Amino acid sequence: MRKEIRISGFGGQGVILSGIILTQALGIYENKRVAQTQSYGPESRGGSCKSEIVFSDTEIDYMKVDSPDYFLAFNEISYKKFLPVLVKDCYILIDQTFIKEINPEYKNIHKIFATRIAETKIKNIVANLVMLGAFARTSNVVSYESLQKAVKDIAPSAFYQMNLDALEIGYKEVDKNEML
Secondary structure (H helix, E strand, C coil): EEEEEEEEECCCCHHHHHHHHHHHHHHHHCCCCEEEEEECCCCCCCCEEEEEEECCCCCCCCCCCCCCEEEECHHHHHHHHHHHHCCCCCCCEEECCCCCCCCCCCCCCCCCCCCHHHHCCHHHHHHHHHHHHHHHHHHCCCCCCHHHHHHHCCCCCCCHHHHHHHHHHHHHHHHHHHHC
């Protein structure tokens, strides 16, 4: 069972960190075999970036993501850029703060105002953790508990609680936001 995940947005939105946390959760706490790659433009902030994860129950012999089963889009440019390569039943999670136009051809779209929620309830720098909490709740890929453990492993101690709070908010708020 090989599955592919693509996370994409602007540099500075926590796309790479999201991929690292998700990889840790899947590999260490969900006992999956994982491979994670990342790419970003020459700018550290504001340029386009992506994090890609392949996970499987068996050995991974090819770590490139060609046709993601799961797609997390942090902004409209990334959403529009990668939408054409997605299969129609791909799971899609969008940050509705920045993505206004949703392609009706895709039926498995989940929405959360991740950045707006992070800005109003915590800090905008944790919108990526809000997205991961929403992903845990709606995708059945990774458990909330595994993500909590991965955050504890990776987040600096000064930001640990803030990251956990954002994860929890995303997990709880996604259902409310999907009804909007």
